[in-house]
Amino acid sequence: MSKISVIGAGTMGNGIAQTFALHNFRVLLYDINQENLKNARSTIHKNLNRMLAKESITELEIQNTTKNLIYSNKFEEISSSDLVVEAISENYETKAILFKKLENYCSDDCIFASNTSSISITKISENLSTKHRVIGMHFMNPVPIMKLVEVINGRYTSAEVTKKIIDYSKSINKTPLIANDYPGFISNRILLPMINEAIEALDSGVSDVKSIDGIMKLGMGHPMGPLQLADLIGLDVCKSILEIMHTGLFNEKYKPNKLLIDLVNKGNLGVKSGEGFYNYSNSKKAEVVSKRFLK
Numbered sequence: 495m496s497k498i499s500v501i502g503a504g505t506m507g508n509g510i511a512q513t514f515a516l517h518n519f520r521v522l523l524y525d526i527n528q529e530n531l532k533n534a535r536s537t538i539h540k541n542l543n544r545m546l547a548k549e550s551i552t553e554l555e556i557q558n559t560t561k562n563l564i565y566s567n568k569f570e571e572i573s574s575s576d577l578v579v580e581a582i583s584e585n586y587e588t589k590a591i592l593f594k595k596l597e598n599y600c601s602d603d604c605i606f607a608s609n610t611s612s613i614s615i616t617k618i619s620e621n622l623s624t625k626h627r628v629i630g631m632h633f634m635n636p637v638p639i640m641k642l643v644e645v646i647n648g649r650y651t652s653a654e655v656t657k658k659i660i661d662y663s664k665s666i667n668k669t670p671l672i673a674n675d676y677p678g679f680i681s682n683r684i685l686l687p688m689i690n691e692a693i694e695a696l697d698s699g700v701s702d703v704k705s706i707d708g709i710m711k712l713g714m715g716h717p718m719g720p721l722q723l724a725d726l727i728g729l730d731v732c733k734s735i736l737e738i739m740h741t742g743l744f745n746e747k748y749k750p751n752k753l754l755i756d757l758v759n760k761g762n763l764g765v766k767s768g769e770g771f772y773n774y775s776n777s778k779k780a781e782v783v784s785k786r787f788l789k
């Protein structure tokens with residue numbers, strides 16, 4: 495049974511860890527922040543029980559998943575992994591330091607996958623002497639539900655590593671699809687300009703939060719409006735992805751909207767902070783629009 499380490503126990507990391515553990519992998523979920531590890535444990539517990547209530551998993555599967563998961567803030571415990579999935583903050587410098595450290599700790603045949611939304615896989619691997627083992631394994635949010643894994647080959651990624659990531663993705667019941675290593679890859683290159691435009695429309699007074707989201711849901715058949723989706727992704731993550739595409743693709747159309755920047759500076763990051771375009775203080779349901787966006 496392969497051992498997977500997931501680094502970063504935030505929005506994505508806890509979903510990735512839960513999904514691997516549910517599919518019988520031994521999983522170590524590592525974070526530098528003890529509080530985030532604690533929250534990840536309770537989020538996973540809640541998610542599994544929700545799945546049980548919907549009869550999509552059994553009580554036995556919950557027991558096995560829980561047994562397969564270890565929560566840790568001891569980096570050295572990662573060293574025995576077959577696959578490391580990195581899901582830390584969307585910042586190149588932080589990721590580059592982490593990958594260099596991983597190279598010093600892990601065995602030569604351990605694969606290093608990044609869940610980055612937009613940062614170049616080639617650039618992340620640049621400082622390593624074993625560049626061939628670095629690959630993008632981009633999960634979608636919420637991980638336990640969304641079927642896609644966008645697999646990104648860097649310039650140095652070996653064919654063997656790509657094949658293994660495709661196999662890992664299939665073994666956790668996901669569908670891997672390949673993209674090349676351009677900022678934002680495919681998913682975010684198309685999604686984030688739409689979110690940015692929805693924020694621009696709100697900021698210019700074209701319409702309000704509920705109408706913008708309602709129009710995109712009812713009119714375009716989207717399961718969730720772009721502003722609610724931005725809250726779910728995290729407004730800080732949306733801003734980072736847009737910045738990376740803005741500089742990486744040399745195009746003004748990717749520049750983050752001023753309202754998005756203001757909200758992030760105020761700490762209004764969406765679901766994870768309790769408020770973004772919607773307010774989540776009473777429940778995790780996006781029912782109440784944040785007061786600042788009520789006319």
Ligand SMILES: NC(=O)c1ccc[n+]([C@@H]2O[C@H](COP(=O)([O-])OP(=O)(O)OC[C@H]3O[C@@H](n4cnc5c(N)ncnc54)[C@H](O)[C@@H]3O)[C@@H](O)[C@H]2O)c1
Nearest residue numbers: 502503504505506525526527530581582584610611635727
């Ligand atoms: N949020 C989304 O919808 C989404 C979707 C796909 C991909 N991603 C990508 O996944 C990654 C994580 O995003 P997120 O939304 O889960 O972020 P998040 O802010 O919710 O969580 C990041 C976690 O990483 C931890 N962390 C930061 N630096 C660390 C380090 N050096 N070592 C260990 N832990 C560290 C933080 O303590 C935090 O718990 C980013 O690269 C993001 O672009 C996000």
